Amino acid sequence: MKKIFLSLLLTCSVFLSKAQNYLPFNWKISFNDTTLSASSKGSTSTWKDVNLQLSWERQGYFNRLGKCALVTDFDLQGWDSATILELNISLQCHVHQIFMNGKYIGGNIANQFWTNKGAKSTFSIPPGVLRRTKNRIIIIASDLSYTGGKSYNYVSLTSPKSLDNSNISIQITKTDHLFSDVPKHDEVQVRYMSKTPGTISTMIVNDFHHTIYTETTGINAGHGVLKIKVPEALKPGFYEITTVMKNDGYCGDVSWLTLSPEKISCSREPVADLQKYWDEAYTELSNILPDYKLIPNDSLSNERRNAYILEFRSIGNVKIRGYYFVPKKPGNYPVILHLPGYGYGFQNLEPFINQKEPIAELALCIRGHGISTDDFNPGFDIPGMWGYEFCDRYKNAYRGAYMDCVRAIDFLRSRTEIDTTKVGVTGGSQGGGLALATAALCKEKVQACAFFDPFPADIRHQIKIRTLMNIEIAKMLNYYKNQCSVADVLAVQEYIDTRMLASWITSKVYFATALFDDDCPPHVGFAAYNNIHSEKKYKIYPNDSHLGESGYPKVFMSFFKEEFEF
Template sequence: MIKKVVLFISKIVLCGLFSFLFIENLSAQNLLPLDWNIAFKSDACLSTRGAKAHSSVCTLLSWERQGYFEGDGDCILSATFNIKELQKSYLLLMRMQCEVRDVRINGHSVAQNIKNTFWSNRDAYSTIRVPKSILRKGENQIVIDCSSLGYTGGVSHTMLVLKSLNNKITENVRLSLPTADHVCLGNNRVVTIHYQTTRQATIRFRVENDFHQSYLDSIITVSPRDSIMNIDLNELCSTPGFYQVTAVMHGAGYSGNAQWMAVKPEEAACDNRTAIGFEDYWAKAKAELAAIKPEFKLHRIDSLCQKSKRDVYIVEMQSLGNLTVRGYYFVPRTAGKHRAVLQVPGYGYGFENIDGFLNDDTDRVELALCVRGHGISADVFHPGFGVPGVWGYKLCNSDSVAYRGIYMDCVRAIDFLCSRPEVDAHRIGVKGGSQGGGLTLATAALCSDRIAACAYFDPFPCDMRHQIQVRTICQSELKRNLAYYGNPCSYLEVLCVQDLIDTRSFASKIKCSVLYTPALFDDDCPVEGGFAAYNLITSPKEYRAFPNEGHVEGFTHEAMIMSWLDKKLSE
């Protein structure tokens, strides 16, 4: 229930001193609301996850954070907006993480076939001139026909702005937290709302945790004479965990901002129980791997050596099930033994772009491993990354599930590094993000006596019983994969198999130094899972949080992470 709120709030009256905080942007004097109705054309998505046929979405948030994804099918977004006085000309600015078939205002089509440019140019947007003749004084309606709700990784780049070219009024609202990384360890859980308005306005201020539990939904009235408001959340958000905070201001138009706040993340509750039979399950897998001759083979790639300051090879090795897995191997041209880093891949990535490795002249050995089903190791085992994909491959069978073999691929890669004369076997590290983060945790635990340092970014699969509650579309994905095989087992039995491959259960077995780099906006592999593992690690560890980044942006800290690993492997 929305309610007027006066508690927890202190206002600071400021004059022109802080006017520099606000710059005119594309959301200035936006006539369109940020909350839209969403309705699906098919009931297909409703049966797999209990979704509502009609609901609402906020453009400040990603589709996936709100429980929607591409597999849900075609949908209609609609909203009403008011025009007090008609102006001479209007522009509609659009950027959406989906395909747009048609845009209609008051029944008139104003744009068609707008493509999703998230992967090619996520800052691009379409500019559409809206004729005054189709608008009316008072209430208007806009309807957008959408398909293929696109992946974002957590940060919404959606822009839906309708503004008059003649209106120069600038309105803005944004949120800030007391710490640069948005991690609150003490009683400093105060969110500051910075706003600019030329008239009395309302701000809808909402707080919910990562499990979608609402903590506050309030309407705050503000006036032009003020520009800053502090919201004290110390009592409301006292439980360690992760909180999404949004503010939507409605004055002459609409503007908004969303942020995440981490509250004492190292104290966040996590389940340290492992699945029944977990130890025996992985002991058996390692025994099976040990019985297979590795048959390491190196193939020097002269064309790549010419582009690199290190020698470049493709390595082959036999892994679980006698499957051949491969990787790109980079060796310094200096004599002696070197520190080494095993790089493990994210889901669906097979190190197709190795330019970063080729251009790196660090005196370090690196192995970019393509686990089974990925890159140059997808020749025999190739379930793809859709349905059922690697994650959903034979998901009812604990002996055949893909990650049993994939984790052993990583163990075999460590066997390879330890066998090499150019590698110092006491200075081996492992790193990866997303699926690679999960592989990093598993490798560091399964090879705990051979790994000196590891670095991971928001891992998968990790703390899956909770992840499917945070990233709710995971439930739909699992059910689709189960249906692909004809539902040979129950959904609960699927979760029991997931328990056996859950990398959270490996965390307590890690002995090396650990770096975790959480991205607070990540809705693909939410930080709850990363910290669930982190909080069970007993070896030396540290984390560096990135407050404004999602899953995609989380992969941009390669230099910092490698510098950390180099330092740890040189100690």
Template sequence: MKKKLLILLILSFTAVNFTVFAQEETNSKLSIQLVPHNEGMFPDRLLQIHAQIENEISENIDLKIHWVITDDEGTPLKSLQFPYKVKGDSLLSAYCPIYRFKKDGFFRVTATFTYLGEKHELYTVVGTHPENISSPLRKPKDFDKFWEDNLKELAAVAPHYKLKKVKRDKSTKTNLFEVEMQSTDGITVRGWLEVPKKKGVYPTILEVPGYTVSLEPQDKYDDMIVFSFNVRDHGNSDNTGPRHYKMWNRGLEDQNKFYYKGIYLDCIRAMDFLMTRNDVDKSRIAIAGASQGGGLAMITTALDSRISFCVAGIPFLTDWERYFTISHWEEIDEFLAAHPSKNWNDVLDVLSYFDSKNLMHKIKVPVSMSIGLQDDVCPPATSFSAYNRITSTKNYFIDQTQGHWITDEKWDSQFEEIRAYFKMNKVK
């Protein structure tokens, strides 16, 4: 996977500023930054963005800026080049030419600066009314039966729940248990259950992992149960093969063997476990995750009506066809090379059984989604392809500067959102 950063919190950020150093003998310095207005979202479809150019030497500087506006699939919409003169020791705001988008969605604005014979490129993603994004369904005729049969397959597997208490420092807020259970394909999956020390019945958060992420105990609350659950090939759960960034395409030749079939069912098994607990308030169970975990949160909510609130950050696992129109992974090339009888349609047909947008109409509870406007791993348009098919109460948050990661502050705010929905007091 060229974009190996489905792993949460270690992901790249699309920079929007740089410094150009001229010839050494001049000691000249030029700093340039792209500045989208209105936090990068334009409800009237009128683009407003400028390059802020700072000349930190006394001599005037001549440069050219080539502005290119494309849609998120790379289709050119406008291309213009202009010369600029930046006076010495001054700051210049060079505005992108006027452009009004013809449709709603996400777009890329690229500025290529030519200075002293060298070219330097900056880009940023902007958007208009993402709630109007639509994407046609690629849904197999047997889609519903496929998932009905898989849920029956899981139900036929005896879970054999086991809990092992983990010794902790007395100052911790919760008692900790390592939990294990049987899922499909003979796989044992595990997680970390944190239960307040005071006996009672508590609201509960099921946390599901980003791709290759190992979820660990948090010791965050003394008035909530948190189950940090690791699906197969993650954390303390069993493996289906060697762990690496390319494991997601295992079984891609057949929807009945595809990697994510087992992972989706693992999440349902985690819910089965929580329902056995007398200390879990069955009417207040939230699910939360980011990246792969964000997709798993939405998909599990669609497949399991026992969830009452869903928090999905930068969700993956949606709108595969658009995804691979915008992005490219080397694993697809490797798969097609290893399976010469298969083609793109075959790949998309298998992936369509696992596309979250085909399930979103089943969600009946509130959903909160957050995305990064500069996310090139899970492009914002793909997230909204699923989100816009949800008919229950929902809200979204867009961070203008965020790529494919969730800040600690945002992660904490999502947990606080769960607490607010469950009408709980804030953590002291």
């Protein structure tokens, strides 16, 4: 067997290259032609586009689509063939095989998004593999990772001996990227340093994937600034800016800005029988004896707090549990109801155990989550919580889940250690939707609500922004043998959509949103927020994704602390 000249270096640092990168950001992707023979020859013109600067989800790709091939063609103009080049890869997926001009370079790289996002693998390209023109790299991959909206994808071809300080960045004058009027030409800029003359291409796309602006400008070598001419006719909403500098190589940047999000409006009115629907649900809940039980848990208790497992019965006679924490010192305390994100069962209880504030807290595992799966457990794949019986407005999971939260509020208000004038509710993602629904359905029983990028909210618009949801809906309908249509599904969603319920909220509200969030995009959160008529405020995290990297729970706790004076 011939020896292959190949070295593999695995590093644990986030990839940052100062060398000239010969590979573009724009690739082609196929979920059909996933073999070397199919993708190494011929045209990829019928393949879909994928931009490595953006998250998979933003472009409609995710793990349920299966195995794929990623391909890009490139030239090496000006390359000295005596110089060994290195391929650097940081892809949020499982990389099975990498081929360069038909030659195997490496593979079997596990997805490290959840363990070491940004980690790179480096391969030296053997002599004789590359050409000055018409090169093709093929990556066979699967399990495109959830990212929350920020791309850590990067594939570069560089010379380890050649330093290139070329760089580019989008500069927005507002620290939160929030504008009340269309930004002036000096408020959104592209700053760059280019080692050689080249071009800079800039594109503005709204959150609904409509291209608003494109421009390519020639540049000279050296430092420079380009002012982005933001169109004056922009409507209130959210806008993604991407920029790419092409000189002897490629570098780029991505950012978001928002224009008057509090003016976003959705014309669709709540269904006529929405109040009747939820009155019926509450009546059904009232006919179920709660049978509250508090079971002491010494392993979660400490010198400051007593911990319990709470059990009760909810609508459908489903057993619900949660983790209840109360200060040991007798008193009358504010309380915060914490509600879970999709699939989360409060596996990490350290924040509650280590809480030093004089408050009580209930981390509620709604039906199907965490320790509440005895009687209801649809999982989180297909159909999952969202897709469970989603053709039936009376059987869908969220009718019951919202009632789980309502019963939890009733439990808290029944406790002598709780100050019933200081009841708060909070959550992010699905937990944000649950918080909105709880505040809406419980009205004056809740005095403060803090939520981050909620679900479900403004579903009709969300499926146009997060387009992969349409694939999920099709799979769920297939699971139920297409007993209803997409239109029927959306009609059912009207009853559980928190945008429709938001106007019922009477509590004070704090909303936090992340501009890179493509799971529960800012638009849908503001669609709900703008329907709230009580006292409210919001905070924008311009560089965060759905993962909330800046730590919004700390800001929420400060909000509750101010409102409840603890």
